[in-house]
Amino acid sequence: QLPSTRRSGNYRPTLWDFDDIQSLNSVYAEEKYSIKACELVVQLKKVLQGESNWVRQLELIHDLQTLGISYHFDHEINQILNSIYLEQKYLETEERDLYSTALAFRLLRQHGLRVSQDVFDCLKNEEGELEAVLGDNTKGVLQLYEASFLLTEGEMSLEQARVFSTNFLQKKLDDDEIMDEHLSWLVRRSLELPLHWSVQRPNARWFIDACANRSDVDPILLELAKLDFNIVQAAYQQELKEVSRWWKESKLAETLPFARDRVVENYLWNVGLLFQPQYGYPRIMTTKLFILITVIDDIFDVYGTLEETQLFNDAILRWDVEAIGHLPKYMQICYMALDNFINEMAYHVLIEQGVLIVQDLRKSWADLCTAYAKEAEWYHTGYTPTLEEYIDVAWISISAHTILSYVFFLISNPIEEEAAHNLRNYHPIIRYSAMVLRLADDLGTSPYELQRGDVPKAVECYMNETGASVEEAREHVKCMLRETWMKTNEESFKECPIFSKDFMRSAADLGRHAQYMYQHGDGHGISNPQMEERIRTLIFQPIP
């Protein structure tokens, strides 16, 4: 049916004032703080090298990771994990328990070292049951729970460990039986989102604050975590100011008022996706990308009539900038903003890496808009696809393949032809990243999207196809999320990876950041108190 009036997303104006952003200015940009941080890094490297107990070494590595500062110690961490793996200390039965075994299992697997799930066998009873010997060991069961998310296809005992450790921990919380307050916080947090699914830098602030309630934290560790957080935040603020100026100068917020005006939220995606401080320019470019994807997504999902969306998609497929005269004015503006951005990105890569990628970028956008157009057709004709039909289109329409294309070309130097070929052919790691992003997005945004009118999403397609209730359908989607993570884990263990470590990390972090953004509803388009607090403490307020 053709709408008599256009839909609206009823999106509120941005929460973050342009002048407030432009006035951001952190003392931590001063060199004296970076010098102090370097001194602390040197001291901590000595602590790491001086630690001979393998469990303490692993606990230090775990803390460095959750506090967001492990990137200073990649070499030391690599050395320690490889020697623990080679010396197989984590296998000597007399030396270990559930806690140390699970901690070693998780950190070694995360590092790409393929430890067998059999490491838990010696802890089981005669009937081969691990759950029978948990006793009252909440600390150990929490580590087992975290470790179970590193499972790959067919590792049923890890899947069973996830189920019974979840039930064990939930019961402990419900019966208020966890006396240690910090442990209780960790359990509550991880039951919502396990460490393996948590994006590192955005979550670091929570772990830094939580450290204040721990007696076993090395003061140098906490001092460096706070200082590093504030120094990196100062760099983030400068990047955000630049993107915010670009968005204002584009005048797209005024000319396309129906679209989500979300510069800060779009920048936050890239704090999760490209957390390494040296990726400042890539973060600025991928934030512009997220902004344009958000606007064009809203043209297809909210504002454009069926006929207009088909005209826009044809123009994108043809890519003839002289032939847009027939488009409505708002589409001409959007088309040119996109064309300018593609040229800006392609020019940068041509100058820096000597590779011409205009066709790659246009193809990626063409695939995205074709998927958008299909969804618009389904909406306007009132068709509800099967879940399979929907996923075949929606893993593309969530835009992960476009986002990861830009990430690839921005951080790969040199650009390897085999990797570029796999990127163009949507290597499985791209599809898995897209699936986590899509499923997390549908769980977080579809209630609002359906209210205003949008194509039925994964939950609704499953309900329509099977007659399931909303709860059952949401549970099914969460099961699909777990299966996708299992395939992602499998892919990351492949011996000869086609893509760089940083790219593989970004592909997984895109999905992780989606689970962070949508943890409490639609943190991107609607926002909520938790997301506002996260943005305030992550970007606007240094740690005191």
Ligand SMILES: CC1(C)[C@@H]2CC[C@@]1(C)[C@@H](OP(=O)([O-])OP(=O)([O-])[O-])C2
């Ligand atoms: C960056 C994004 C992941 C992409 C554009 C904005 C998003 C936050 C999401 O927005 P949404 O409207 O929920 O996407 P979809 O459901 O219309 O595909 C799709």
Ligand SMILES: [Mg+2]
């Ligand atoms: Mg949308």
Ligand SMILES: [Mg+2]
């Ligand atoms: Mg959409």
Ligand SMILES: [Mg+2]
């Ligand atoms: Mg959505």
